[in-house]
Amino acid sequence: MKAVLGILIVTAGIILLEAPYLLERKLKKELCVFSILLTFGATISILMALGIQLPNPQDMITVVYKPLGDWIFGILQ
Numbered sequence: 001m002k003a004v005l006g007i008l009i010v011t012a013g014i015i016l017l018e019a020p021y022l023l024e025r026k027l028k029k030e031l032c033v034f035s036i037l038l039t040f041g042a043t044i045s046i047l048m049a050l051g052i053q054l055p056n057p058q059d060m061i062t063v064v065y066k067p068l069g070d071w072i073f074g075i076l077q
Helices: 002-024 028-049 057-076
Strands: none
Touching: 002 028
């Protein structure tokens, strides 16, 4: 739980440092992207701190491209 609290404190600090700059300059699109990426990163960090097993993105890429690679190698042989 200490790790989760630390992640939340760091996330809040990042928001306090970056959000006023973006709001002051009326960079709404950048603020939206910043918020999405920060939320995504904080969520993944919290899940990892809690010991929850996350899927490896490479596994999904392998599932998608392996049949294509096998087909291409079959044609070239």
